[in-house]
Amino acid sequence: MTCKKIQRRLSAFLDGELDQDLARRIQEHVDSCPDCAAELARLQKVWQLLGTLPPVQAPPFFAARVLAVAKKKRERKSRSLGELFIPRPLLPVAVSVGILAGILMGSWLGQLLMGTHSQASETFVTQVATDFDNFGDLPPGSLSEVYVALASSNNSK
Secondary structure, three states: OOHHHHHHHHHHHHHOOHHHHHHHHHHHHHHHHHHHHHHHHHHHHHHHHHHOOOOOOOOOHHHHHHHHHHHHHHHHHHHHHHHHHHHHHHHHHHHHHHHHHHHHHHHHHHHHHHHHHHHHHHHHHHHHHHHHHOOOOOOOOOOHHHHHHHHHHHHOO
């Protein structure tokens, strides 16, 4: 184990929270590593100093207030966004209606755009064919020649 991993577990080591095998390996490492031994000594001193402080008295009903806030936060997190607007029994119906509306709208938009798209693509192909004609003779068998031939044949239909 590296010193970094050992030092992350020193607090749990001091509290006796580790299994025996891991605690033994940490103790062996600390016995052979001066840096980790110094870190363990600092941590032990902090715990000793904390032990000398007087106990703090919590305000009345502190635990009840903390638990109430935690309960509210848990309830807020458990509700999904959809549940805020649509009651749970109607959620599958609402999702189905939304999907159907999306399909219908997409179909309608597709049909609407296909008319203008085909006209625009014919104009574009004609323009490209005209631009290629400006280059003069295209090399026989070249990609340019094939493209212009295809564009011209599609345009004449």
